[in-house]
Amino acid sequence: MDVTIALFLIQDGIINGAIYALLAVALVLVFAVTRVILIPQGEFVTFAGLSLAAMETGSVPGAVWLLLVLAAAAAAMDAGAALRERSPAKAVRLAAWNLVPAIAIAAAVLAMVPLQLGLGVNIVLCAALIVPMGPYLYRVAFQPLADASVLVLLIASVGAHLALTALGLVLFGAEGYRTSPVVSGSFQIGPLFVTGQSLLVVGATLALLAGLALFFGRTLIGKALMASAINRRGARLVGIPTMLSGRIAFAMAAAIGVVSAVLVAPLTTLYYDSGFIIGLKGFVAAIIGGLGAYPAAVAAALAVGLLEAFSSFWASAFKEVIVFASILPVLLWRSLTSTHGDEED
Amino acid sequence: MNRRDLTRFLVFAAIMVAIPFLPFVPDFWVTLLDFVGLASLVALGLVMLTGVGGMTSFGQAAFVGFGAYATALLTTAYGWSPWLTLPVSLAVTVAAALVIGLVTVRLSGHYLPLGTIAWGICFYYLFGNLKTLGAYDGISSVPPLSIFGMPLLDSRSFYFVVWGFVLAAILATANLLDSRVGRSIRALRSGAAAAESVGVNVWRAKLTVFVYAALLAGLSGWLYAHFQRAVTPGVFSLTVGIEYLLMAVLGGAGYIYGAILGAGIVVVLKNFLQDLLPLFFGAGGNYEGIVFGILLIVMLQGARDGLWPVIAGRLGKAAPRVVDATGTLPGRGFDAGDGALLRVQGARRLFGGLVAVDNVSFEVGRGEIVGLIGPNGAGKSTTFNLVTGVLALSGGEIHFEDERVDGLGPEQIAARRIARTFQHVKLAPTMSVLENVAIGAHLRGRAGMVSGIMRLDREEERRIFGEAARQIERVGLAEAMHQPAGALALGQQRLAEIARALCLDPKLLLLDEPAAGLRHLEKQALADLIRRLRDEGMSVLLVEHDMDFVMQLTDHIVVLNFGARIATGAPAEIQRDPAVIEAYLGSPA
Incomplete structure (x- = not known):
């Protein structure tokens, strides 16, 4: 291996690591607020990336129908709960509250996509389409289990992943897509060939991480989320509804998924099931960071990106084996050093 | 079976x-x-x-x-x-x-x-x-x-x-x-x-x-x-691994026939979904994945125990286990020996910066009942956990029968015939009282997995259950023997824990608040039992908040406050000790 290859691998590792860092932060956020280990985090990435790819060709992404179905299910569940409390007015209001935004978004997507208004509009439409799926997913799959153990939530999360991946195949087909880069062009630094998109990945990741830090440190919603994360019951006692914080956390996770998709979709071909592996690598990083610390998760994500880049050079067939096997010693170390035993879950 | x-x-x-x-x-x-x-x-x-x-x-x-x-x-x-x-x-x-x-x-x-x-x-x-x-x-x-x-x-x-x-x-x-x-x-x-x-x-x-x-x-x-x-x-x-888990969750993760039922539903459903759904939605989809994912979530939300218990509930309840009262495990007796049975010397335990147990020393003699008392947070349960190997010492030594036992794990402590109960009851709620208590005899049996599967362990099992039943009768729970442990009142669950501990055939019995949740007559019966155990030669160390119970029962009392020993002596001396009175009632300011 010479310096050029090493530099190339490092660059590759940092770009992938940046994406993993974003996903790791989303996973840490969702776990902290809701105790859900969000296995389907990667599906937000693929759904957003493939929707974007569909919009580029002027065709309406299948995700529209998923959004409507999720909204209808959430509406039905909210209305059902209200009807059990015997308040039909509330039922109607909750159903509308769930359905109206989804229908509006779907209408906008259906009307505007065929006009092919350009990448900027497409990204906005894509975000409008994917971000609400987060809260709807939380409402449908996880809110009824809010008081269950981490383990039960994890199994439900795996179930959601299974259903969403299978849906991805139905909605987007088995073919892989790449979107056109947000920033085109490239340049040479010494021996290194750098594309504008890859600089954007690193820059956007840093900006988003800084933004999240500000959000949690400075805004009321951010502080409320942190409060729910630290003590759910306490947060509820001072008036922060767990349900709302759960929906916000899931919305943020979906939004991070959209950002990741915009960044990564021009660099790698996305398939309906790519999200799982991408998400899991973010997840390896989140675990190394202990599912609780953002800076540690980001550092670990870079390490995972580099490990992946170098193992793809030395043993490309076994790069996934190496990356996922690397999580086991970390889990073991976490288990042996964590003070609370297995009885807490 | x-x-x-x-x-x-x-x-x-x-x-x-x-x-x-x-x-x-x-x-x-x-x-x-x-x-x-x-x-x-x-x-x-x-x-x-x-x-x-x-x-x-x-x-x-x-x-x-x-x-x-x-x-x-x-x-x-x-x-x-x-x-x-x-x-x-x-x-x-x-x-x-x-x-x-x-x-x-x-x-x-x-x-x-x-x-x-x-x-x-x-x-x-x-x-x-x-x-x-x-x-x-x-x-x-x-x-x-x-x-x-x-x-x-x-x-x-x-x-x-x-x-x-x-x-x-x-x-x-x-x-x-x-x-x-x-x-x-x-x-x-x-x-x-x-x-x-x-x-x-x-x-x-x-x-x-x-x-x-x-x-x-x-x-x-x-x-x-x-x-x-x-x-x-x-x-x-x-994905296939997830499907296997779905089978277990669907059928009922704790039940043998639940596994068969779950496997049957998933395999048959998968086959039909793969055949049928493409007819409606076009080929090329993985429709069973959608259904299975949703099914898994719905099961967790609606029927977390799976489908088998619903069916089994209609098939009638199992008859209680037949216990052969002649089954018995040979007791190993108590040696006279000189010197104390348990010696705790300068025990210390830190949690971060907090000193939970600070330089505590005491002894438990052979055939002696020792009370460990003190206000909440005094370090009593921590001391129990140090003696039983659940927590490691930060300093000091613990000796049992002239052997140094600090540094041993809980199961090694149990092998030295030290048994305990817990402040927060730890029984398997769905298992019967009898089976819970029989776990206590674990170290007195030797049958391994293979002999269990081959049914070569029947004689040993007969003895274990006979012994368990006897210990249950001893603590006064004979009528509740075949009920699930979780169905018992809290006080009775504590008694079941004592029976489990007795099944170990202990030389030293550690009881953490055994009388909590018991009515007056039940307390008297428990006190009588503990006295009988002592008269047989067993040593008992107990933590208890009921002062009447402690004072009438113990030979010797150790008082802790803020992790440190503030007094030790016979019950009558402790009752007069000014430091103890201050710890419990506050100083006359």
């Missing part, structure tokens, strides 16, 4: 054996049932691992892969006969399970299922990238099984092999559950602390059930390879 379970098994076996002979059952259904049988084996293992042992695994498909690849490789590349590869396949699976299990069972809480996801993915990619295993194309032309030179080529003849193994696995699993090893595994679900306190080696119990589950999965893989005549990595992927 009790009578009801035996009847149930025989009826089930008769139905399963009869099915392929029925003229109106088409080949298609027999083939489907072959697959149900294959999946049932894996799901049965998961019932043991997840439902009984409390360890959720998404990775069982990998073990199916080990069994399948081992035989596929040996029969195709090296020309082995399929039956010869059975022990090799199982040995490979067990070896892999031992290595993977050594890491996995030490993972705590939700890290464990995450770990299974990690290695579940790893092995899929490993199978798919190893050239020897045919990479993603897998291995084809695997020879069929044959019996007496007759190859089992069609699904009807293969049916009997698969279901023969399934029925054997049901028997083995039922026997294992109803054995000494099985009880120690069942005790894991309600937390490791109680099992450790009676001498169960928790890691070993977890590894045992892990390997057992893997073994059944490997067997399923071996059968699969010779039924399908080909193996590809996709069959052992994480």
Whole structure:
């Protein structure tokens, strides 16, 4: 291996690591607020990336129908709960509250996509389409289990992943897509060939991480989320509804998924099931960071990106084996050093 | 196996054996049932691992892969006969399970299922990238099984092999559950602390059930390879592992027939979804994944115990276990010996910066009742945990019968005949009081997993249960013996814990607030029991807040406050001690 290859691998590792860092932060956020280990985090990435790819060709992404179905299910569940409390007015209001935004978004997507208004509009439409799926997913799959153990939530999360991946195949087909880069062009630094998109990945990741830090440190919603994360019951006692914080956390996770998709979709071909592996690598990083610390998760994500880049050079067939096997010693170390035993879950 | 379970098994076996002979059952259904049988084996293992042992695994498909690849490789590349590869396949699976299990069972809480996801993915990619295993194309032309030179080529003849193994696995699993090893595994679900306190080696119990589950999965893989005549990595992927878990959750993760039911529903449903849904929605979809994912979530939201308990509830309750009152375990008696039985010298325990126990020293003599009292947070339960090896000392020494015992783990402490109860009761709520108490005799039996499965442990079991019943009568719970422990009032649960501790045949009994939740007469009966135990030669160390109880019962009292010993002496002296009065009532300011 010479310096050029090493530099190339490092660059590759940092770009992938940046994406993993974003996903790791989303996973840490969702776990902290809701105790859900969000296995389907990667599906937000693929759904957003493939929707974007569909919009580029002027065709309406299948995700529209998923959004409507999720909204209808959430509406039905909210209305059902209200009807059990015997308040039909509330039922109607909750159903509308769930359905109206989804229908509006779907209408906008259906009307505007065929006009092919350009990448900027497409990204906005894509975000409008994917971000609400987060809260709807939380409402449908996880809110009824809010008081269950981490383990039960994890199994439900795996179930959601299974259903969403299978849906991805139905909605987007088995073919892989790449979107056109947000920033085109490239340049040479010494021996290194750098594309504008890859600089954007690193820059956007840093900006988003800084933004999240500000959000949690400075805004009321951010502080409320942190409060729910630290003590759910306490947060509820001072008036922060767990349900709302759960929906916000899931919305943020979906939004991070959209950002990741915009960044990564021009660099790698996305398939309906790519999200799982991408998400899991973010997840390896989140675990190394202990599912609780953002800076540690980001550092670990870079390490995972580099490990992946170098193992793809030395043993490309076994790069996934190496990356996922690397999580086991970390889990073991976490288990042996964590003070609370297995009885807490 | 009790009578009801035996009847149930025989009826089930008769139905399963009869099915392929029925003229109106088409080949298609027999083939489907072959697959149900294959999946049932894996799901049965998961019932043991997840439902009984409390360890959720998404990775069982990998073990199916080990069994399948081992035989596929040996029969195709090296020309082995399929039956010869059975022990090799199982040995490979067990070896892999031992290595993977050594890491996995030490993972705590939700890290464990995450770990299974990690290695579940790893092995899929490993199978798919190893050239020897045919990479993603897998291995084809695997020879069929044959019996007496007759190859089992069609699904009807293969049916009997698969279901023969399934029925054997049901028997083995039922026997294992109803054995000494099985009880120690069942005790894991309600937390490791109680099992450790009676001498169960928790890691070993977890590894045992892990390997057992893997073994059944490997067997399923071996059968699969010779039924399908080909193996590809996709069959052992994480998605399939998730489907196995769905079977266990759907049927009911704690129930043997739940595994069969869940496997049946998933396999049949999958087949029909794969056939039917493309007709409506067009080909090229993985529709069963959508349905299974949603089904898993719906089950967790609506019926977390699965479907089997709903059905079993209609089939009637089991008759209580027949206990042979003549069964008994020989007591090991008490040595006279000189000097104190237990000596705690300068014990210290820090939690971060907090000194929970600070330089505490006391002794418990032979045949003596010692009370450990003090206000809340004085360090009494921490002291218990130090003596029983649950917590390590930060400083000081603990000696038991002239042996230094600090640094030993809880199960090693139990082996030295120190038994305890817990401030927060730790019983397996769904197991009967009798079975909970029988766990206490763990160290007085020796039957292992194999003799449990083979039913060679009946004499020992008869003695263990006779002994357990006697201890239950002793603490006054005879009427509640066959009830689930979780159905008892809190005070009675504490008594059940005492009975469990007595089953250990202890020299030293540590009781953490034994009288809490008891009524006056029950307290008197408990005090009488403790006195009788002392008169037999046992030593008792007890933490208790009921001062009348402590004062009338103990020979000697140690008072803690803020982690330090502030007084020690006979009950009458303690009652007059100004430092004690100040600790309890505050200083006269």
